[in-house]
Amino acid sequence: xxxxxxxxxxNEMTGAGHARNDQYNAAAVWSxxxxxxxxxxxxxxxxxxxxxxxTPERVAKSLxxxxxxxxxxxxxxxxxxxxxxxxxxxxxxxxxELYSLCEHHVLPFFGKCHVAYIPNGRIVGLxxxxxxxxxxxxxxxxxxxxxxEIRNCIEETLKPVGVAVVIEAQHMCMVMRGIQKQHSIxxxxxxxxxxxxxxxxxxxxxxxxxxxxxx
Ligand SMILES: [Zn+2]
Numbered sequence: 099x100x101x102x103x104x105x106x107x108x109n110e111m112t113g114a115g116h117a118r119n120d121q122y123n124a125a126a127v128w129s130x131x132x133x134x135x136x137x138x139x140x141x142x143x144x145x146x147x148x149x150x151x152x153t154p155e156r157v158a159k160s161l162x163x164x165x166x167x168x169x170x171x172x173x174x175x176x177x178x179x180x181x182x183x184x185x186x187x188x189x190x191x192x193x194x195e196l197y198s199l200c201e202h203h204v205l206p207f208f209g210k211c212h213v214a215y216i217p218n219g220r221i222v223g224l225x226x227x228x229x230x231x232x233x234x235x236x237x238x239x240x241x242x243x244x245x246x247e248i249r250n251c252i253e254e255t256l257k258p259v260g261v262a263v264v265i266e267a268q269h270m271c272m273v274m275r276g277i278q279k280q281h282s283i284x285x286x287x288x289x290x291x292x293x294x295x296x297x298x299x300x301x302x303x304x305x306x307x308x309x310x311x312x313x
Contacts, residue, residue: 122158122162127158127159129158130161131154131157131158134158135154138153164197164236165199165236165238167232167233167235167236167237168236168237171233172247172251173251173254173255175226175229176222176252176255176256179222179225181220181222181223182220183217183220183221185217185221186216186259188214188298188305189217189224190302191213192210192212193212194212194213194227194228195208195210196208196211196231196265197235197236198235198237198239198241199238199239200238200240200241200269200270200271201239201240202240203270204238205269205270205271205274206270207241207268207271207284208267209265209268210265211231211235211248211264211265212262212263212264212265213231213262214261214262214293214302214305214306215252215260215262216258216259216260216292216293217258218256218259222252227252230251230252231248234248241265241267241269241284244286245263245264245265245286245287246288248288249261249262249263249288249289253290253291259291260289260290260291260293260294260298261289261290261291261293262293263287263288264286264303265287266283266284267283268281268282269284
C-alpha cells in the first residue's frame with residue numbers, strides 16, 4: 099500500500115482538496131480482485147458474464163479509495179497550516195460531509211460532522227478540518243471511534259482551550275438490512291476542555307442546530 103502514500107502526500111502538497119486517488123496499488127488490486135471473483139462465485143453468480151467481468155477489479159479499486167485514510171497522517175495535515183493568532187472565540191466548521199464504512203458490515207455510513215474549537219494562541223487553516231475528518235472517515239470505522247479520533251487529533255495537535263465534535267449519520271447496515279427505524283440517525287459527540295462546561299457546550303449545540311445561511 100506504500101505506493102498510495104507518496105501519491106496522496108503529493109496531492110496534499112499541491113493542496114488538492116480531498117485527495118482523489120486515481121492510482122492504485124497494483125498488487126493489492128490484483129489480490130483483492132482475485133478473492134472477489136471467488137466471492138461472486140460463492141454468491142451463485144458467474145464472474146465471467148459480461149456485466150461482471152471487470153467488477154472484481156472495480157471493487158478492489160473502490161475499496162482502496164474508500165479506505166485511503168490509512169495512508170494519511172491527520173496530525174500532519176493540521177500541522178501544515180497552523181498559525182499564531184490571539185483570537186479566542188469559538189471557531190466552528192459545521193455540516194462537513196462525511197462518508198465512511200462500518201467495520202462490522204463494510205457498508206457505508208454517511209452524514210454530517212460538526213467541529214468546533216476554542217484557540218489557545220494557535221489557529222488552523224479552516225480547510226484542514228474537513229480533511230482531518232476525511233482522513234479518519236476513509237477507513238473501516240465505528241461512528242463512536244471516528245468521533246473520538248477527530249477530537250483527539252485536534253486536541254493533541256492544536257492544544258486548544260477545548261474541542262467539540264458531533265457526528266450525525268445514517269448507517270446502511272441498519273437501513274438495508276431491514277432493521278426497524280430505517281431512517282433513524284445516530285448522533286455521537288466528544289468534547290474536551292471548555293466544551294465540558296454546560297454554557298459553552300449549549301452555545302455550540304445551538305450554533306450547529308441553526309440552518310445554514312448558504313446552500
Ligand atoms: Zn454495520
